[in-house]
Amino acid sequence: QVQLVESGGGLVQPGGSLRLSCAASGSAFSIYVMGWYRQAPGKQRELVATITSAGNTNYADSVKGRFTISRDNAKRTVYLQMSSLKPEDTSVYYCNAGKATPGHYWGQGTQVTVSS
Numbered sequence: 250q251v252q253l254v255e256s257g258g259g260l261v262q263p264g265g266s267l268r269l270s271c272a273a274s275g276s277a278f279s280i281y282v283m284g285w286y287r288q289a290p291g292k293q294r295e296l297v298a299t300i301t302s303a304g305n306t307n308y309a310d311s312v313k314g315r316f317t318i319s320r321d322n323a324k325r326t327v328y329l330q331m332s333s334l335k336p337e338d339t340s341v342y343y344c345n346a347g348k349a350t351p352g353h354y355w356g357q358g359t360q361v362t363v364s365s
Contacts, residue, residue, distance in 0.1 A: 251275040251354040253344045258359030261334055265363070269329040271344030271356055282350055283320055283327040287340035287361075294343070298329060299350055312338075334363045 257269040269285065284299035298308045298318035306318055317330040327344065344356035 251277070251281075251346055253346055253354055253356035255342065255344045255356045255359040258342060258361045260362045260364065262365050263334060263336060263363055265334050266330070266332045267334065267361060269331070269342055269344075269359060269361070271327045271329075273325045273327070273344075273346060275325075278325040278346070279322040281346045281348065282352055283318075284345040284351060285318060285327075285329045286343045286345055286351065287338075288343070288358075289340040296351070297342070300327065331361070334361075336363045339363050 252274040253271050255269060255271045257267060261267050280302050282299055282301050285297040286294050287297050288294040296309055297312055298316055300306045300318045300320050315333045320327040339362050341358040341360050343358045345351045347353040
């Protein structure tokens, strides 16, 4: 079993930055693909970024150049650094883990609101 706990969401003005963190339990963290997904009201959940155990990353076109995903296997934590935030980035952001994309495990989500 893996438990994922996100933190770092909040309210930020357009153009601002936030860093999301996702702390994972379980001994298999280092071999999992970790990802961030988001879901806005009335929309389907969508992939934001993923990072493999080898550190290979993948981003949605809408966030390329603005968001950076990283992981610290020793701390069992994955991060999402978000910059140049736009109102359309407003969503609930979910951490994901597993051997596939998306993986089997989900966090509870953290709200990110971009508004002036």
